[in-house]
Amino acid sequence: MSQKILAINAGSSSLKFKLYTMPDEKVLMSGQIDRIGTKTSEFSYVIAGKRSKIVAPMESFDTAIQNVIDTLLTSHVIQSKNEITGVGHRISHGGRYYSAPVLVDEDVKSKIDELAVLSPLHNPVNLLGIEAFEKLLPHAQEVAVFDTSFHHTIPAKAYMYALPYSYYEDHGIRRYGFHGPSHEYIAQRAPELFGKEKTHRMISCHLGNGGSLTALLDGKSVNSSMGFTPLAGIVMGTRSGDIDPEIIPFIEEEFHMSSQEVRNMLNKDSGLLGISGLSNDIRDLDKAAQAGNKRAQLALDVYVHQIQQYIGAYTTDLEGLDTLVFTAGIGEHSALIRQMVCDRLGYLGVKLDAAKNDANELSIEAADSRVKVAVIPTDEEIIIARDVMSVLGLN
Structure with missing residues (x-):
């Protein structure tokens, strides 16, 4: 019915x-x-x-x-x-x-x-x-x-923080991962498009104003870049991503800021906006960088460098890489960011076709690339609708 x-x-x-x-x-x-x-x-x-x-x-x-x-x-x-x-x-x-x-x-x-x-x-x-x-x-x-449910398959070696164990045991302080419906959609959609063999070891790059990368082994999350909160991982539009934890008490003491003020700064005034002092929008930063704005270029370079680092780390987790997927607002629409990210991944066998990338095609890898590179529009809402049907027993 x-x-x-x-x-x-x-x-x-x-x-x-x-x-x-x-x-x-x-x-x-x-x-x-x-x-x-x-x-x-x-x-x-x-x-x-x-x-x-x-x-x-x-x-x-x-x-x-x-x-x-x-x-x-x-x-x-x-x-x-x-x-x-x-x-x-x-x-x-x-x-x-x-x-x-x-x-x-x-x-x-x-x-x-x-x-x-x-x-x-x-x-x-x-x-x-x-x-x-x-x-x-x-x-x-x-x-x-x-958002966190999909990542409960991450093993303990990847989700544990090296803090006193009681913080995990008594308070649940661990890596959770986020953007679950988006990464779950990619985990389901990519095998439909390319087959299970080609998507056995896959990295999903959800790049929007918030961003996270997930290592997918046979469709299950085995690592993800966001952590205890959505503040961790790569640089984002206004979020800092990973930083040395000692920076936080230093800022509190040096600038007489409360923990709430520091939290607001890390969530709302950092990231691409914080580095560039200009914008959290990749399009604005690209335009400014082309006009010679060095801080805009620096923001782009830091952003891309961190994405590359996570791809390298997750390829180790997966013991290889079959498919690299770009999704969400930036991942789906910024040929510049995809090209910049892939430029340093030749050692993994990644090679882009520039024309396909510029055209936002589904598959943007070159014919001799050993890794498939795909642009898949995410659909978090259909995952939500399917989950509603499942919970209500209407499937």
């Missing part, structure tokens, strides 16, 4: 969504609301291939979600709110509590709130999304899909 399932991805001031009929996975409507909480919120959506855009004040997530539901009804995508069986929510941090998606109840909401300290940019707004949909779609069942 066909079900209507809504997949939700809430950001700090944005809401992405897709409404599917399942299990045929047909998208009835997709869209995004940006700048929630301002007078110039933008609601763009697609129904039956037709794009529309509304600019109007949306002061809260409740207002934004009400706009989505109203549009679904006025566009006759649905005749009644009760047609939506389930709502799947992407939740950033599930900690050690959740290794699989779960039906939302009061205990689940409490744990999402408890874990907000580990993902301060995401878990609080993820919870706001759940509570708004509970009010506005009371007949639908809510399912939490955690």
Whole structure:
């Protein structure tokens, strides 16, 4: 029996969504609301291939979600709110509590709130999304899909930190990994495209404003660059990525900053923006670097260098590399970053075809490359919708 399932991805001031009929996975409507909480919120959506855009004040997530539901009804995508069986929510941090998606109840909401300290940019707004949909779609069942769940297959040698063991045992301090729905989608989609043999040892590069790399062995995560929180790993748009931990108390003492002020700085004022002093957007940095801005070029060089380091390390974890995948906003659209990353990977047998790379083709490796290099658009929402179906027993 066909079900209507809504997949939700809430950001700090944005809401992405897709409404599917399942299990045929047909998208009835997709869209995004940006700048929630301002007078110039933008609601763009697609129904039956037709794009529309509304600019109007949306002061809260409740207002934004009400706009989505109203549009679904006025566009006759649905005749009644009760047609939506389930709502799947992407939740950033599930900690050690959740290794699989779960039906939302009061205990689940409490744990999402408890874990907000580990993902301060995401878990609080993820919870706001759940509570708004509970009010506005009371007949639908809510399912939490955690970014961290997919990475519970990482072995202890890769997830343990060299801290006193009681911190892990009593408080769950370990590497968790994030962007789970995206890496899971790549783990499923790449073998469909290229076959299991060619995707036995694979590295998925999710490169957006946030970024992470995952080592995939036969579709399972065996290492991932984000850690206890989404702050770890490669340089990101505004996040620092890996740093010497001694830098933190040094900054607190030298600049008389509180731990919260340092946390904000590492999450919001660092990364590409921090190095360049200009922008967290690769396109802006590329333009500035071409015009001779040395700090913009430095930001690009540091970013690429760190990606290359993780690829080298994960090739060791996998004992070789069959396929390298680029996905998410930068990975899917920046031929420059893909070319810069691959330029130093010849020792692994990676060789790009410049024309295919510039054209954003699916396979961008040269004919004599020993490693397949692919550009696969991610689809976190379909993973969320499938998980909702599974949790609700509707498969």
